[in-house]
Amino acid sequence: MLEWRRMRLGRVICPLLAIAALAGAALAQDLPARCTDLTRPDRDGRFIALADLARPASALDGDEPLVLVDRSPQGALPPSYAPDDLVDLATMRPTRPFRCLPPRTQCLRRDAARDYRAMARAMRDDGLSPHVSSAFRRYQTQCSTFSRWVRRGALCEAATASALPGHSQHQLGTALDLFTYEWTNAGDKFRPGFGCTPGGRWIAAHAHEHGFVLPYPLHPDLRRDGSDCAAVDGGEERVDPRTGYRYEPWHLRWVGRERAAEFRAARAASEPGTARELTPDQWLRARRGEPGTVGVPVCDGCNCDRCATFADDGPCETPAWALNADGSRPEPAHPPRIESARLERDSDRVVVVATVRVAQNTATQGPVVTEASGAWYRRGRRPTQLADGRARRFAPIEGAYRLVIGFDRRDDWPWGAALVAPSRSGVMNGVHAPFAAAPGTIEVRVPIEGLAAGTRVRLGVAHGARVDAVAWSGGAP
Secondary structure, eight states: OHHHHHHHHHHHHHHHHHHHHHHHHHHHHHSOHHHHHTTSOOTTSOOOOHHHHOOTTTOOOTTSTTOOOOSSGGGOOOTTOOOSOEEETTTOOBOOGGGOOTTTSOEEEHHHHHHHHHHHHHHHHTTOOEEEEEOOOOHHHHHHHHHHHHHHSOHHHHHTTSOOTTOOGGGGTSEEEEEEHHHHTTSOSOOGGGGGSHHHHHHHHHGGGGTEEOSSOOOGGGBGGGOSSOBOTTGGGSOBTTTTBOOOTTEEEEOOHHHHHHHHHHHHTTOTTSTTOOOHHHHHHHHTTOTTOOOOOBOOSSOGGGOEESOSSSSOSSOSEEOOTTSOOOOOSSOOEEEEEEEEEETTEEEEEEEEEEOTTOEEOSOOOSTTTTOOEETTSOTTOOSSSSOOOOOOOTTOEEEEEEOSOTTOOOEEEOOOOTTOOGGGGGOOSOEEOOOEEEEEEEEEESOOTTOEEEEEEEETTEEOOOOEEEEOO
């Protein structure tokens, strides 16, 4: 009887596996050759799984005006998508997607093109010379663009400078890279200093009047002296965790004048310059009922401890999040567990060292207290403030786990630390949102300054605002 059941089950499963294999093969054939190359390991063994590169069955609808296209596996447009109302930006005549070949022929969707031309006139009236470097790009064109970046270095380097095919807002036909001729004639146009030029400042101040928003602003922690356009040394090269991209003061996305005004008002109300400052991506998520979230990027073998995937056989043996077919994140198999802990004396600091077992699909939250973050705690300061020169608020986030530290009172847990690998930078502290925890057994080190010898230190794991029990306790050396 058991053997008969196995035979019946095999008759059902085998055809399904065969269908899945044929579907995958057909999908690979539909991809341009250079995109198919991305599914093969590069010289460092990095690649993009086919399931993450193109998912036509559940991919986004590019015709939706406020569709969210980002670096996450859920944020991909299908290879076949192209708008059906593209016009040549120079003539406003209808055109076909394959005829739009930047920089020779720039195209946008009709309504976006009308508003751009009005914006260009306004720029010229103010003595500026607008220059569109790139507007609509087909999936195939983005394949070539991304592959060109790969050839310059490797896949990991390319992923910090260019969008994966399907993940580029340019494919929507409502995004463009806008400079001035004065800037482009002076050298490489993709220099972040453009934001502080007269053209960059004009765009930041007036683009919304014509229906455009700036999706990739400068992260508040990376701004020099509170400037919106000048970065601290090295800040231009840092990826903003809110967007997954570096600062791009030239990249605009058209959402329409009414919605652009709505976003500008929402941003003004979100405490600009703090961790709560809204980007267009976060605003779009809030409209969908996901306030404050940040996208978890596609797994490419470069960031396995913080990436998400639809694939069962991708480049990461244990990606941070293994997504369900509908894009949702499964619950972790178990809550984080403190396996061991100790306290070390390091000059005037005591370092809490906790070994924590973290299951795949676990969400965590700030603060990030790692050697790479340069952040620590100081006894006597406000409980939620890191001793890194910035006032922070790390209110508990529902569904997110973190290591928490307490002292004398058993019901008080004033300090916390994200469950991340030591290599994580502190730029995540500028985002009040849940993000991917590092799966596996990790060592979390939390330096505390001014802790007297003998002080009783307690450790626990918080889930949102709840801490079930003290997991470890010891006296400071």
